[in-house]
Structure formats: structure tokens, C-alpha cells
Amino acid sequence: MLQQQPITGNGPNSGRGLTLNTHPGMHALNSVHPPPQHRPDGDAGLEGTENGHENRRDIGDILQQIMTITDQSLDEAQAKKHALNCHRMKPALFSVLCEIKEKTGLSMRNAQEEEPPDPQLVRLDNMLLAEGVAGPEKGGGAAAAVSAATSSGGMSPDSSLEHSDYKQKLSQIRTIYHTELEKYEQACSEFTTHVMNLLREQSRTRPVSPREIERMVAIIHRKRKRRNFSKQATEVLNEYFYSHLSNPYPSEEAKEELAKQCGITVSQVSNWFGNKRIRYKKNIGKFQEEANIYAMKTAMGATQREGSPQTPNSTADLFLGVPPVNGEQPGYHMGAQTNGTWQEQNTPPSPPGSEGSDNSD
């Protein structure tokens, strides 16, 4: 699923050689003089002419140490590690290393980090959406369309049986789909925290800047870019919003329900409501038409099924706190919510004659 390279390699440049868990060469470090920012022209030349031998010997030393590192006792190694950690130059060197690493690694990585949106995945997504699996739960829009399509061959008056059968199966699939999706998301976040812990832990002995950790998380966590929600999803959300206009703050439970219906996450629902509230409030006029449509829709839904099994108060507060505010012309109005709280907003005053007679069901 997530297509990122294994995290074993450090950061962006994965394949870079063995990552030593102890700094093998204090001498080496010392010989290279730790310039905090700029490097003096001398540069302790590795390609050096005069002390090249010395350096070579140092490198040999280092290699030797690396090779024999497994022979050391754990205590010994720990002690060395501690000693290194306490070295007064350590922070400076560490930051320099981080900087270098970032410069060398990120510059070229950034360029081609964009993943092409894998057409196969897109197709799959579209299919799920069209099939009504990833969409909203209600037996409306997509499901109806699909059922019409599937039963088009033997479309007969008694196709209701087929329909219920189909719906049942669909909801079954949907349940599984959402369960798996949830599992995936959970695993993803677990994985993320795991990686973060790992990197944090390693950052004590290895140049891993916080920024790098951040990037790593971003990589894991990157979903496909932003996608607008499906038509049905926004419909569900809008329905809820406008039928709870007097208090458009869904409870955690309601959010979960909506999320499931829309095939999005709870935080996305929260985002949506946050955006919706602020944008609605900012320019009520712009939303009047929409409000009319949904008010009408829910009202119709309420009157149509009188004794049907529905949550009793789903459309209840449509009619609460709807003082017939006079001519709310489409314009910039801030309602009477003075004290921060969402003072009951006006539902649209009797719609002149414009109704969206779009019955989705």
C-alpha cells in the first residue's frame, strides 16, 4: 500500500552504507576539525598530499574498529557510546552532520518525489465509488444507479427481491471494506509512531535531524493528494448540516456515523463542519439556495415517512429557533451570533419559488 522505501536506510538516501551505531573514530573526527559552518580552505584534505598517509592510516584504524566492533563487550561499547555522547564537541558535530546530510540527500530527492497517480489505483477507486462501496451508506444515489444497471437485463416489476438481495450484499461488502479501511488506517498510524520512535531513538547516536523525522512521517502519511469528496458524501454532510442548522456541531458519535456514511475519516468530517460553519456564517446569502434545497429535502423526507423507522429527532430542530427573520437578502450578513456561540441561525425564509426539485432517491 504505502509505497515508500524501507525505513531501514536512514532517511532520504537509503542505500547509504552501513550505519554505525557507535562513532568509530574520535581521532578521525578530530582530525577533520569541526568547523561549525564554513569550512576553511585547508579542509584537512582527505585527498591531501602530505598527510594523506596519516589519513589513510586513520581510515584503516576506523575500518579495523568497525570490523572488530562485534568483539567488544556490550558494556565496553556502551561505555564508549556514553563517552562519545558526552564529548563536548558532540552537539556541534552532530548538527554539522545533519546539515551536510540534508544538503546532499534532500536536494536531489525532492525533485522526483512526486509519484504519478498510478492509473490502476485510480481505476480501483473509481470502481469502488461507482459500485457504492466507498460512497455513502444510504441506499440512494450510487446504489440505486448500480442496481438499475445490473438489473437492466432482467428488469421486471418484481426486481425488488433482487434489489434487496443486492442491497444486502452491498452493505456486507461495504462493512468489510470499511472495517479493512479502518484497520489499515490504524496500522498506518501505528507504523508511523513506530518509525518516529525508532528515528528519535537513533537520533541520539546518528545524525537524524528532527526535520528528517518530520519528512519521514510526511512520506508515510502522505495520502493521495487532495480529492474533493464525492457528490453523495457532500450531500450527506450538507443534509446533516442544514437539518441541524441551529446547532451544527455533530457529536463524536454523529461524526463517526457521518464518516462511515461518506467513506471519509472522522477528522475529515470535523474539517468539513469547521469549514462549513465558518463559510456559511461568513456569507449566508451565498448559501441560501443550498439551504433551501436541503431544508426542503429533509422536510419532505420527514413528512413523507410518518411512521417509518427513523431516528425520531433527525430532522427535529429544523423548526427550532427559526424566527421568521425578515428579508434576509442575499448579502453579507452576520446573524445575531454575538457571543461566539452559534446563535440559532435563520433557516431560509420561505423560499420564493425556487426549489431544487432534485430528488436523489
Add this chain to the structure above:
DNA sequence: CTCAATGATTCGTG
């Protein structure tokens, strides 16, 4: 291309 819509993120607050 522009531009409005819109989902996500960030920051300040109570």
C-alpha cells in the same frame, strides 16, 4: 490561463 470552490493546516483562545 484565471478564479472560485474546497479540503487541509496552522494558530490563537477559552
Add this chain to the structure above:
DNA sequence: CACGAATCATTGAG
């Protein structure tokens, strides 16, 4: 921590 507000970044229509 949830919310409001401002803002960013992407999308899709024209």
C-alpha cells in the same frame, strides 16, 4: 482539546 479564523494548496470549471 474543540472551535473559530486565517491561510495554504489543490481542484475543476470557464
